[in-house]
Amino acid sequence: MADTTFLDRKDITHIVWDWNGTLLDDxxxxxxxxxxxxxxxxxxxxxxxxxxxxxxxxxxxxxxxxxxxxxxxxxxxxxxxxxxxxxxxxxxxCALTDGVPDVLHDWSGHGGTQSLLSMAGHDHLVPLVAERGLSEHFTRIDGRRFATERDSKAEHLVRHLDQQGIDPAGVVLIGDIDDDARAAHEAGANALLVATGLMARDRLEATGAPVVDSPVAAVDALRGR
Missing domain, CATH: 1.10.150 (DNA polymerase; domain 1)
Structure with a gap:
């Protein structure tokens, strides 16, 4: 189990999922x-x-x-x-990552909400998620809608949460690269990283965020399982 002792799990009510390398095995x-x-x-x-x-x-x-x-x-x-x-x-x-979509049902079935935020282009992302039959799981789906000077997810995450009226303190961003941890920190949210994508585990661990093996393990850690 990941070390999520720095999280007050009962206050985490919303997951922002990354797409590439996290929910999609690409x-x-x-x-x-x-x-x-x-x-x-x-x-x-x-x-x-x-x-x-x-x-x-x-x-x-x-x-x-x-x-x-x-x-x-x-x-x-x-x-x-x-x-x-x-x-x-x-x-x-490209298939869905092992455990998807069951892990999405698991989180929502216990009262949590979830959304999707990716740095893939918005017009590319939305139909792809729909084709995989996943759209209904998310309160909002955002791909990259605008360019940023730093090419970071941080500004996109702030907008993503603002558009939903969600307090970032109750949010965990689950992604597969160090920019996900950086974005969560800058937005005032929590981060939980999965070692399924394009960044080596030691680089993920260097962020200080907890790192787990899969999306299923991420939700298990949040639930204290």
Whole structure:
């Protein structure tokens, strides 16, 4: 069980779920897309272990490190085109993470509420969630609706909670990268990280947030199971 002693569990009434790498098991599609970028820029392909050791937000300096060079604005647009095209080719092969959607039923069945916030584009995210039959579980679904200078989920989380009139003190954000922990902290919410996505466990643990193996383990920890 994760160490959630810093949380007053009885006061956590709402989960904000991340999507990619948390509820959706899409690591292989992400890696294929990264390697499409590598091929387009003449870089050798990378393995998942390497990508989980370097992936971070903001994305531009992350990809500059990957490619070993700075990127002009038009080149970054090329990175995005290569990535998106390859990711969409593999998207149909991505299943829900083990335990989903049962874990969503578990949380709501005990009186909790939940919403979904992703840094994927909003127009991409909403139909994808609907196709998976998950929309009804969430009080609100938000993808990335606007650009931010820091390329962080923090500003999006503040807006996401404000739009629902939810006190962040009663919220836990469950995600798979360190930016999720940073966003929760800046918004005044709690964070609980899952080691199922694109960031190595030791990097998640370095945030100081509790880290568990799966979404199911996250809800178990919140319930003290």
């Amino acid at each position: 690591n292989h599609a992400n890696l294929a897309a990264v390697n499409a970028v590598c091929a387009g820029f003449g870089r050798a392909p990378v393995e998942m272990e390497y990508w989980r050791s370097v992936f971070r937000r903001p994305l531009v300096p992350c990809y500059e490190e990957l490619l070993g060079r700075s990127l002009e604005a038009d080149e970054w647009e090329g990175v995005e085109r290569l990535y998106d095209s390859s990711y969409l080719e593999h998207l149909h092969t």
